[in-house]
Every structure is written in structure tokens, then in C-alpha cells.
Amino acid sequence: MWQGERGLLRSFQGPIAxxxxxxxxxxxxxxxxxxxxxxxxxxxxxxxxxxxxxxAEPSEALRRALEAEPPTAVTAEGSLHEIAVNYDGEDLPxxxxxxxxxxxxxIELHMSVEYTVAFIGFQPGFPYLLGxxxxxxVPRLPSPRVKVEWGSVAIGGQYTGIYxxxxxxxxxxxxxTDAILFDPARTPPSLLAPGDRVRFVRA
Amino acid sequence: MHAGPLSTVQDLGRPGFGxxxxxxxxxxxxxxxxxxxxxxxxxxxxxxxxxxxxxPTIAFEEDAVxxxxxxxxxxxxxxxxxxxxxxxxxxxxxxxxxxxxxxxxGESVRIGPTLSGARGYLAVRGGIEVEEVFGSRSTQVAxxxxxxxxxxxxxxxxxxxxxxxxxxxxxxxxxxxxxxxRALPGPQREIxxxxxxxxxxxxxxxxxxxxxxxxxxxxxxxxxxxxAPDIDPEGVVTGALQVxxxxxxxxxxxxxxxxxxxxxxxxxxxADMHLAAHAKPGDTIRFDRTTPDVxxxxxxxxxxxxxxxxxxxx
Numbered sequence: 001m002w003q004g005e006r007g008l009l010r011s012f013q014g015p016i017a018x019x020x021x022x023x024x025x026x027x028x029x030x031x032x033x034x035x036x037x038x039x040x041x042x043x044x045x046x047x048x049x050x051x052x053x054x055x056a057e058p059s060e061a062l063r064r065a066l067e068a069e070p071p072t073a074v075t076a077e078g079s080l081h082e083i084a085v086n087y088d089g090e091d092l093p094x095x096x097x098x099x100x101x102x103x104x105x106x107i108e109l110h111m112s113v114e115y116t117v118a119f120i121g122f123q124p125g126f127p128y129l130l131g132x133x134x135x136x137x138v139p140r141l142p143s144p145r146v147k148v149e150w151g152s153v154a155i156g157g158q159y160t161g162i163y164x165x166x167x168x169x170x171x172x173x174x175x176x177t178d179a180i181l182f183d184p185a186r187t188p189p190s191l192l193a194p195g196d197r198v199r200f201v202r203a
Numbered sequence: 204m205h206a207g208p209l210s211t212v213q214d215l216g217r218p219g220f221g222x223x224x225x226x227x228x229x230x231x232x233x234x235x236x237x238x239x240x241x242x243x244x245x246x247x248x249x250x251x252x253x254x255x256x257x258x259p260t261i262a263f264e265e266d267a268v269x270x271x272x273x274x275x276x277x278x279x280x281x282x283x284x285x286x287x288x289x290x291x292x293x294x295x296x297x298x299x300x301x302x303x304x305x306x307x308x309g310e311s312v313r314i315g316p317t318l319s320g321a322r323g324y325l326a327v328r329g330g331i332e333v334e335e336v337f338g339s340r341s342t343q344v345a346x347x348x349x350x351x352x353x354x355x356x357x358x359x360x361x362x363x364x365x366x367x368x369x370x371x372x373x374x375x376x377x378x379x380x381x382x383x384x385r386a387l388p389g390p391q392r393e394i395x396x397x398x399x400x401x402x403x404x405x406x407x408x409x410x411x412x413x414x415x416x417x418x419x420x421x422x423x424x425x426x427x428x429x430x431a432p433d434i435d436p437e438g439v440v441t442g443a444l445q446v447x448x449x450x451x452x453x454x455x456x457x458x459x460x461x462x463x464x465x466x467x468x469x470x471x472x473x474a475d476m477h478l479a480a481h482a483k484p485g486d487t488i489r490f491d492r493t494t495p496d497v498x499x500x501x502x503x504x505x506x507x508x509x510x511x512x513x514x515x516x517x
């Protein structure tokens with residue numbers, strides 16, 4: 001499917017975890033091909049976006065690669081990261097109230113599972129983590145905050161994530177971490193990569 | 204220097220890092236940036252200053268060759284007479300536009316409000332020196348990545364005055380307050396109530412005061428949705444028109460997020476984004492439906508006409 005004249009978007013159906021694994025694998029395969037007319041390859045929750053260079057037409061080879069049976073999702077496990085969190089976020093009481101839980105149970109539940117980095121999006125190094133227990137899925141704020149502190153650990157719908165820099169943001173804040181999610185001078189610049197696993201622990 | 208409301212260092216941007224959340228950034232009007240660089244004898248993508256609605260005042264500590272392009276602003280050159288810093292002892296003359304000119308050490312360029320569109324560019328022979336981040340000197344304002352947002356009192360390095368010939372472009376650009384921008388429908392047409400896409404393509408949308416390098420919030424006939432506008436977040440391109448729950452479209456620009464979770468009613472074509480770059484609050488944009496072939500041909504025509512502009516520089 002086209003997004004403007006430069007974006008070629010392929011979506012994968014089915015449960016989000018499987019669809020995401022396929023989107024990640026397709027994204028890696030397309031990037032590895034290094035098609036000359038491609039300016040960027042961006043994985044999403046269940047999509048891969050191929051962005052063409054301005055004015056460029058997609059080659060036959062690229063069209064075939066995009067339509068091809070998606071590669072078997074990578075089975076190798078990504079690296080595991082432990083992120084230490086001070087669970088004193090502004091929205092912790094509201095999240096607990098929305099879910100009829102005690103704040104302490106919200107924290108325990110958030111720490112109880114291993115998450116997978118679905119994709120990096122929104123801002124440099126911002127991870128969208130899949131695996132949030134269903135009881136913790138809360139809608140985004142009706143109106144985003146003008147400024148969210150860097151290191152904020154938050155929940156937005158079915159995702160949990162971490163704000164690498166102070167930006168406007170509409171996710172609900174659970175706590176804070178000192179982890180440096182993004183540093184352009186570091187190799188690689190993003191602490192987390194799609195497919196990596198994350199566990200939250202108490203700081 | 205005085206900074207102006209939003210003056211940043213920009214070059215042609217850093218495409219190719221969307222998968223780690225890094226926006227392409229770069230000049231909102233890349234053609235004006237390239238022209239400014241050509242006028243002062245820089246390479247195409249040298250770093251320049253992009254200013255918005257009103258510009259900075261910059262005092263030069265050394266001789267320099269500079270050029271102003273993009274929208275026409277109320278700009279002057281200040282030369283102090285008799286060595287005094289007092290205003291009454293300063294000789295003010297209009298700054299040349301679309302041509303390079305020399306400044307001596309101690310002289311200033313003062314860029315006031317715009318006389319037409321939202322953005323202008325100041326190139327200095329030798330380019331502005333800031334650190335490269337991912338191969339670019341562009342500023343990503345929202346993430347605080349790369350480049351520089353100019354602040355009062357800042358000092359910028361760069362520039363190299365020499366005997367390079369001064370140049371003039373015979374092409375001038377006028378930006379209209381009623382702009383037409385071509386767009387392709389989709390990709391989330393099915394989320395919109397029947398008739399919404401037609402309404403989008405037949406109505407003028409007004410530019411609100413919430414316009415920046417991330418996006419331009421537009422106001423016009425509301426685009427009704429079948430359901431909540433949330434979609435599983437997916438990669439977006441510059442020019443995407445996202446529609447949140449209030450039904451008012453947002454045109455995503457160069458500092459956009461790399462992924463978006465709102466339905467998109469259409470995508471403006473790349474060849475017309477430099478026109479949208481000059482839209483000011485209160486201006487209107489009308490989106491004309493077009494096809495991918497026309498969109499790509501329009502980009503190639505733009506490249507050809509830019510080459511002609513450069514050959515025409517004397």
C-alpha cells in the first residue's frame with residue numbers, strides 16, 4: 001500500500017506479537033538488500049515502511065521483495081536489558097484507580113513480565129515494548145503533557161515505553177529511570193533495538 | 204546576536220535513521236537553502252541558518268560573504284559610522300535578496316519580519332560550523348538533536364571571506380497566502396466516514412498558530428471518522444496528513460515523529476512540501492488530488508528547474 005508517492009507500506013495481520021516479529025524480520029531483510037532507490041526502512045507495530053528517495057520509482061526487485069512471502073520470523077532471542085525504575089510516576093495513582101488496583105500491585109505487575117522491543121519510534125531511541133499485562137493497558141491521556149521528563153517510564157494503550165528525552169507526551173507516567181536510552185555519540189546510539197528483551201526492576 | 208522566534212542551523216538533513224527514531228530534519232525549503240549556498244559558492248548541502256516569521260540580527264566579527272533566500276524578509280545591513288555603537292551613528296541600508304554580498308568585520312545583518320512566506324535562509328560562504336550528528340548539521344528541535352537553536356548572545360563559528368565573485372539569482376520566489384498543495388489519498392481511507400476524503404480535497408484549510416518544524420496544524424471542515432483514529436503505530440513520511448479525534452488534519456514536516464498512531468487521510472507530495480514550508484498562520488492550503496506518477500514527475504521537474512536556476516546565477 002502507498003503512503004504518498006514515496007512510502008511503500010506492507011502490513012502483517014494476526015496477533016500483534018506474531019505480526020510484529022514478522023514485520024521486524026521483513027524490515028531486516030529489506031534493509032539488508034540495500035536497494036539503491038530506498039532512502040529508509042522503518043518497522044512499525046505490524047508494518048514495514050519502505051521510503052523511496054525523492055523522485056525515485058520502485059524497481060522490479062524491490063516490488064518483488066515487498067510482495068514476497070515474509071521471511072520466517074527471527075527466532076534468535078534479542079539481548080536482555082534490565083532497566084531500574086523509581087516507581088513514583090505522577091500517574092501511578094490514576095493508573096491504579098482506573099484498574100481498581102493498589103499502586104503497589106500495579107508496580108509488581110509491571111515488573112512481573114519480560115517485554116519485547118516491538119520497534120523504535122516517535123523520538124530518537126523511544127522503545128515501544130510489547131508484553132504489557134492486559135490489566136495495565138490504559139488509554140493515553142486525553143490531552144498530552146507539554147513536557148515529559150527524560151527517563152520517564154510510561155504506559156500508552158497496550159505498550160509500555162521510556163521517554164529518552166524531555167518531549168511533549170501523552171502516555172501515563174509510572175516512574176523514572178536513569179538509563180540513557182539514546183546517545184548519538186555511542187555505537188549503537190539506541191540502547192534498545194527491535195527484538196531486544198526488557199525487564200523492569202526496582203531502583 | 205538576537206535570535207528571532209525560531210532560528211536554527213539546517214542543511215539537507217539526515218534521512219535514513221527512521222528505524223532508531225531519528226527524523227530527517229533539514230531545511231523546510233531545501234531549494235531556497237541550495238540557492239543560498241550556490242550564491243555564496245558553497246557546496247549544495249552546506250549548513251545555513253533557517254529563520255521563521257522574523258529573523259535574527261547577526262553581528263559579524265570577521266569579513267564574510269553572505270546571501271539571503273527563501274521568503275523575502277524586511278532585512279537590513281547595519282554599518283556603524285565613526286566607530287560608535289549608538290543607533291544614531293549606524294548607517295542602515297536594505298540587505299540584498301537572492302544575491303550574495305560582502306560584510307566587513309563589525310557590520311551586522313538585521314532580519315525583521317517576513318514580507319511574504321514563513322521561512323528565510325542565510326548562507327555564509329564557508330558554511331556554519333556545528334558538529335555533525337549522523338552526517339548532518341541540521342537541528343532537530345523537538346529532540347534537541349544536532350545543529351543549534353539560536354539564542355540571544357550566541358556566537359557561531361564558520362565563514363571564510365575571500366575574493367569569490369558575488370552572484371545574483373534572476374529567479375525570485377513569491378509565496379501566496381492561498382497555497383495549493385498536491386496530495387495522494389490514503390493510506391487509512393477506510394477509517395473515515397464516506398465523503399470525508401472528498402471534503403478534504405475540496406475545502407480550504409487554514410494554518411493555525413500551532414505550526415512548527417514538526418507539523419502544521421490545520422483548521423477547516425472536520426474530517427469525520429468511523430471509529431477512534433488510533434491505529435497500530437506505523438512508519439510515516441514527511442507530508443503525511445494525520446487526523447486525531449477532533450477531525451482537524453496535521454501536516455507532518457521535517458522534524459516529524461518517525462512513526463505515528465493516528466489515521467492518515469492523505470499525503471502531500473514531496474515536490475510541494477517547500478510551498479507548505481512558507482505557509483503562515485492565517486494562510487490557507489487547498490489540497491489537490493494527484494497521482495504517484497505526477498508526484499514523481501513534479502519532483503524531477505523541480506530538480507530540473509533548480510539546475511536552470513543555478514545556471515542562471517551570474
